[in-house]
Amino acid sequence: MTIDTGTKYDCIVIGGGIAGLQGAIQLGRYKHRTLIIDKGVGRSTLCRSYHNVLGWPDGVSGTELRRLGRQHAEQLEVQFMEDEVVRLLRSEDGFVAETKSGGDKLATATILLATGIMDRYPNLPGLERCFGLTVYVCPDCDGYEVSGKQTIVMGAGNVGASMALTLRYWTEQLTYINHEPGISRISTDVREQLADQDITLIEQPITEVLASEAGEFHGVRLQDGQMVEGERGFIAFGGNEVQSGLAAQLGLERLENRHIVTDPRSKMTNVPGVWAAGDVGVHAEQVTIAMGEGSQAAIWIHKELLKRGSKTLHSCGTT
Structure with missing residues (x-):
């Protein structure tokens, strides 16, 4: 799907892993204009089988979940960009995301951070x-x-x-x-x-x-x-990387271990308009919990957009 860099999105989801995809699917079902920006590498791309997911008794790989999740989201007109967000700025009526490629400045009313963590481990043959x-x-x-x-x-x-x-x-x-x-x-x-x-x-x-x-x-x-x-x-091995550097740019509250603090009910951060879901938050490192938090955040993003009277809600007949 073509990315319209001149459009203001209802929500930009940063991170296309399990939490980000589930959040985007929920937002797509609300018919919000949603964009996922994902660099294509994450914890879920490394896991060749999740064994504790409802409906997958024989296991399912992270890449397969991501493939199916993207397919699902695209059916709901969620847009995708393979890139990395390197800078977040506040704007008069939302936020602007700048990508590593340097060519895009994307405006959005809300943000869902689903950037996760990466495990530290040595580069051992066969691992x-x-x-x-x-x-x-x-x-x-x-x-x-x-x-x-x-x-x-x-x-x-x-x-x-x-x-x-x-x-x-x-x-x-x-x-x-x-x-x-x-x-x-x-x-x-x-x-x-x-x-x-x-x-x-x-x-x-x-x-x-x-x-x-x-x-x-x-x-x-x-x-x-x-x-x-x-x-x-x-x-x-310890020393896992909590990928919350973007949160610091916006002044989000983080713990000493760099995990983002969110409201347990809504997953919203201390900065209005910014939510976090999955392992980047105060986490349990469970794929099923990441799914739930993605949906949970999206529900409250929807509530906030309704409250603001988002212009793009015309697509589902809401004014």
Whole structure:
């Protein structure tokens, strides 16, 4: 669909992941003029299978959800732009978004920030092809998948150790590999907890994830050449990037960890006209929650646009 840069949008959704797509679908069903600006890479593009989504008992990949979500949104006349918003400005009656390409200044009455987070992990051969299939990041989403299986936690310091201790709920066969032993140290009390839970601790960098082309995890190779066998893996390196830099430009309230603070009922931020949904907010890192927050935000964006008497509402017969 052609982007009309001379048009003022009812809402610009920044981020085309799960929360952003669900919000745009809801806005499209209200017949609001909606634009999604997405750079095409995010957490959902890495996950090859979500296992805890209603209606997908055998799992569904992030790319498939995004494909279906975009198809759904386009049927509702939601527009898409593959680009990255680098600057947000307030205008007399809304906001202006400037993109990385430099050619577009897009006016909008409201904004939905759905920029998410990105996990920190080392560039290990074989790792990414396992994400969501046999290597996971969220115990609430996928702890069940390691039930009774030999599981290797690849992580850093106390963060990785905490993940291993959490996974003890599902399996007794646990090895924690501290990939950054010289940088990320494990405290004495946490070491004692690992020992008490019979979790094997290895402190040595990983050089390779042993995996099939289909994403079957078989273990890791360590710096000294040793191979550690496993059936499932988890990563927990800490330092994940909360992608809320645009929020700072508009003066949105953020926590110390950079997550955006929103009203729990409406998902609106402290800046009128700006909402946030999904992992960029105070989050649970659940795809289903991201969906819900996207819809929740869109409902309240609609209420606000009705209150303002948005000019573009003529498309659904509302004045």
